[in-house]
Amino acid sequence: MAMSDPTPIRYVCRCEEIEHAAIIEAIVEGVRTLNDLKRRTRAGMGVCQGVYCLPEIEMLLGDANGMPPEHVAPMTSRPPARLLSLDELARLVPGSGVD
Amino acid sequence: MTTTGVLVVGGGPAGLSAAIAAAGHGAATLLVDEGQMPGGQLTYRLADGARETGARLRAEASRAGVTIESRAVVWGLFAGSVAAISQNRESRNVHFERVILATGSTDRVVSFAGSSLPGVFTVRALQILMHRHRVLVGQRFAVIGGDANEICMDIEASGGTIVVRDAGDRPERLTASGTGGVERLTIDGVEYDVDAIALAFGHVPDPRLAIMAECAVEPGATPGAFVPWRDESLRTTNPPIFAAGDICGSGTITSMVAEGRLAGIGAAASLGLVSKEDLEAEQRRFAEEAPERLRAAEAGQFVQFAGQGEWR
Amino acid sequence: MATMRGERRIKQHPALGPIEEAAEITFRLDGETMTGREGDTIASALLAAGQRVFRTMPKTGEPRGGFCFVGRCVDCLMIVDGAPSVWACQTPLVAGVDVRTQSGLGDWNGETT
Numbered sequence: 001m002a003m004s005d006p007t008p009i010r011y012v013c014r015c016e017e018i019e020h021a022a023i024i025e026a027i028v029e030g031v032r033t034l035n036d037l038k039r040r041t042r043a044g045m046g047v048c049q050g051v052y053c054l055p056e057i058e059m060l061l062g063d064a065n066g067m068p069p070e071h072v073a074p075m076t077s078r079p080p081a082r083l084l085s086l087d088e089l090a091r092l093v094p095g096s097g098v099d
Numbered sequence: 100m101t102t103t104g105v106l107v108v109g110g111g112p113a114g115l116s117a118a119i120a121a122a123g124h125g126a127a128t129l130l131v132d133e134g135q136m137p138g139g140q141l142t143y144r145l146a147d148g149a150r151e152t153g154a155r156l157r158a159e160a161s162r163a164g165v166t167i168e169s170r171a172v173v174w175g176l177f178a179g180s181v182a183a184i185s186q187n188r189e190s191r192n193v194h195f196e197r198v199i200l201a202t203g204s205t206d207r208v209v210s211f212a213g214s215s216l217p218g219v220f221t222v223r224a225l226q227i228l229m230h231r232h233r234v235l236v237g238q239r240f241a242v243i244g245g246d247a248n249e250i251c252m253d254i255e256a257s258g259g260t261i262v263v264r265d266a267g268d269r270p271e272r273l274t275a276s277g278t279g280g281v282e283r284l285t286i287d288g289v290e291y292d293v294d295a296i297a298l299a300f301g302h303v304p305d306p307r308l309a310i311m312a313e314c315a316v317e318p319g320a321t322p323g324a325f326v327p328w329r330d331e332s333l334r335t336t337n338p339p340i341f342a343a344g345d346i347c348g349s350g351t352i353t354s355m356v357a358e359g360r361l362a363g364i365g366a367a368a369s370l371g372l373v374s375k376e377d378l379e380a381e382q383r384r385f386a387e388e389a390p391e392r393l394r395a396a397e398a399g400q401f402v403q404f405a406g407q408g409e410w411r
Numbered sequence: 412m413a414t415m416r417g418e419r420r421i422k423q424h425p426a427l428g429p430i431e432e433a434a435e436i437t438f439r440l441d442g443e444t445m446t447g448r449e450g451d452t453i454a455s456a457l458l459a460a461g462q463r464v465f466r467t468m469p470k471t472g473e474p475r476g477g478f479c480f481v482g483r484c485v486d487c488l489m490i491v492d493g494a495p496s497v498w499a500c501q502t503p504l505v506a507g508v509d510v511r512t513q514s515g516l517g518d519w520n521g522e523t524t
Contacts, residue, residue, distance in 0.1 A: 008213030010214065010270070011210060011215045014478065015484065015485045017469075017473075047485045048479075054323065055208070058323040081311060084185060091189065215486075217477070220477065227481075229421060234455050256425050279474055280464065
């Protein structure tokens with residue numbers, strides 16, 4: 001009982017399953033910065049925090065902006081730099097925090 | 100909260116070298132590394148004397164009195180003097196006087212149709228599997244990307260066969276397909292029977308801690324790279340913070356080690372532990388060992404981005 | 412094509428030499444008894460045994476089977492001893508560990524979150 005495989009999709013953001021076509025659509029509709037693209041598509045907001053997709057997205061934005069990728073402003077980065085569970089944060093020893 | 104003089108983030112070639120240099124000049128030095136043992140890429144690459152260099156640096160770090168925390172991650176830098184560290188699912192804060200960011204780089208990924216199928220791996224994944232765990236994930240490999248020479252040698256040395264290579268510069272030509280995993284790669288309509296695909300597009304510096312700490316960054320040499328701007332002692336625009344190694348696009352083990360040492364001495368000098376003459380001697384040594392990495396501190400050379408919020 | 416169970420270890424290597432002796436470790440994948448080696452992570456043991464699929468994705472149900480091996484992506488997230496979304500590539504293999512392939516976001520001991 002064989003089913004034909006679905007047509008392979010090109011996912012740029014593997015964590016959030018965002019297709020290359022969705023990135024291009026956002027660019028066609030006028031999105032031009034990494035932060036705006038993150039907000040619009042969620043690409044770069046998943047578990048890896050953009051490590052495996054933002055460099056490629058920068059190249060796509062660079063092409064769209066007609067400029068080299070190095071002219072694309074970097075993404076915002078906020079703590080935590082890695083995934084933490086909420087209970088780990090909650091257990092942070094009181095008194096060792098920042099005043 | 101514990102206190103340290105110099106906190107080194109990342110225990111690869113640059114981080115180990117920085118920690119050795121800082122501790123060797125009398126700074127209380129804490130090295131935080133996410134691996135089971137320090138060394139970073141030195142623990143899984145075979146080329147360029149990686150393993151020997153890793154063993155040597157680990158031994159030197161031990162002799163220099165560096166405190167090493169393994170399987171630990173720095174996830175935040177706050178208020179110019181506090182780092183948040185997670186280890187064993189417990190977080191704590193550590194007060195530091197100086198930070199050396201040596202977090203290295205990540206594999207650069209370019210996608211194509213089917214590139215998320217099981218059987219597609221980054222170069223580092225394959226090197227860790229082959230060299231640390233002795234696992235060959237397939238027999239017939241496709242290697243996609245322009246930075247592929249080392250991984251091709253690694254795969255063949257491990258007994259795999261390279262069926263096809265492609266530069267990957269036109270990803271729209273590629274389709275990987277199969278049931279439950281990669282079984283073939285089609286390039287411009289030509290089908291290749293493969294059971295594993297390596298993505299070999301080089302690596303990208305990981306600047307997120309630097310950006311988080313509001314160090315000014317500038318575009319790096321490879322597409323999609325941002326690297327912290329540094330002066331001639333590898334200090335960033337945020338005074339307690341230095342940066343060394345592949346986080347700044349170093350590329351070769353030799354230059355990562357040289358940068359780490361310069362940053363370690365630079366940090367120690369900024370704490371008054373190294374004389375001006377000795378710092379200058381180190382800078383001359385660095386210029387000889389890694390001339391391509393030398394940067395002059397010239398005003399206006401770095402790009403400043405709007406603040407990410409208060410430096411807190 | 413059915414997953415092939417087999418030995419995918421590199422027994423001899425020109426630079427690394429012969430594979431080191433290591434204790435065999437028994438564990439379970441989806442109820443099936445598997446063996447790995449001392450020093451394996453769960454993910455390396457599974458790949459050595461020829462297991463290609465570690466999880467399926469929440470939006471599309473598509474299979475994933477490990478990608479980065481440095482504990483950053485989502486491809487090796489599995490249910491380990493009842494806890495979902497554990498990085499199999501970062502978890503040392505220990506005797507008797509119960510591993511299950513994860514569907515989507517997984518669940519805690521059979522309960523949907």
